[in-house]
Amino acid sequence: MTPAAATPTGPDNQAPALPRWKCRVAYDGTAFSGWQSQTDRNAVQDHLERRLAELFQAEVRLHGSGRTDAGVHARGQVFHVDAAWRHGPERLLAALRGGLPPSIQVQTAEVVDASFHARFSAMGKVYHYTLQQGGWADPFTNAFTWSIPRALDVAAMRAAAAVLVGRHDFRAFSAFGGEERESTVRTLMRLDLVEDGPRLRIEAEAEGFLYKMVRSLVGGLVYAGLGKLTPQRILELLAARERTAEIETAPPQGLCLMKVHYPEPWNR
């Protein structure tokens, strides 16, 4: 054994790899500047990194599965972070609970193989969007709901959803600002409408979504439900590949990231 190989910092004189933690986090996004770190340091990521830095006594950079906008919520956001925490997941969760706003809750933590990456390993995402039709959400659900005072034609919304599901170029249903050569083709696997009294939940699942795509799909469905948009017109907008005022972006507070799908053994 050579002296170099025997050093604790490893053969290349680099620090030894830290364990990788995969964490699932729920947040009420009302009071935060979205998921991704911001200059105001009030993003969910900022709060998590500050608390983790206290616990790990080190600079911390965590990696989320993707952004959520200001005001958007999550029940199943996932991030990973590399850290030399020696006290097990239960104490990590308890320590995080102690030092975070109650509107951010890290719910699971587990050590995973270093090949796991919260963003690049993700295979798909599920979002839910909650509407209240024909009236106004009450004070307990208002922060999680888009209230539409008029009644919606749910059958018309289902007909619109049927033409949106599948593999399409969704540029017209996004706030895509990238270069032309970047693909805006995505496969929308599911766009379901679930009625629950005056409440209506839209469930969207895809391998990946473009920027503001779910809220644009919801805006399109609501306009369909109000008689402003037909399935035929939606097909024309998809083909035109251009964002127009015919598609409204639904407000953020109705949106919630429910689940990030990963390959096994990470899909918990």
Added chain:
Amino acid sequence: MTPAAATPTGPDNQAPALPRWKCRVAYDGTAFSGWQSQTDRNAVQDHLERRLAELFQAEVRLHGSGRTDAGVHARGQVFHVDAAWRHGPERLLAALRGGLPPSIQVQTAEVVDASFHARFSAMGKVYHYTLQQGGWADPFTNAFTWSIPRALDVAAMRAAAAVLVGRHDFRAFSAFGGEERESTVRTLMRLDLVEDGPRLRIEAEAEGFLYKMVRSLVGGLVYAGLGKLTPQRILELLAARERTAEIETAPPQGLCLMKVHYPEPWNR
């Protein structure tokens, strides 16, 4: 007809009686200083009176069915107010919605006979208290739940509830600070426990409750569920008529005023 009788202010030179409005209001109490008007002008009543004064262009005094403490919520609080509003209930509700925080929502408004009084006509009240056992409420329910990290013995809680239901002197289960001659006897008609996964809802109904009585009953039941209090000991505490440290006051955020009962035709 005498001139006095013909004046618009009536035979006694008093202003004519204004119509009496009965209103039902829901509020998320998290950010308010309770129901009843406070010097900080941040009670729910303060917000309502300010908005009503704008709409009615007059000083406004409203009368609630009773107080709720800071942090306590309501789905069915009732108040009455006398006002010369000529535009009907729908426009009143819409105007209130426009000028109140979204965490306060006036849900119904109707003109009632002047014999109705929100407090003195009330025949009973229903409160719900929400617990989460064996873990922590998530960010979406945390502001409406008391989290008990340990599992609760619900059968023991039901046995404790059984001895509390009925007509008792509840002084030991209140923060009663009144004079000795005031009665602290109340009839607790219902104290039910409803399980919903890890959530547990306590439903309490009585003609009237003493100050902090529901939260004291909940504290007693939780201690019973943790093995700290037996039905026998609860009977002794009731008989002793003295508040002791054996009864914890449950925190406010789990409590919600659901319904105020009135005689017909006001019981809507």
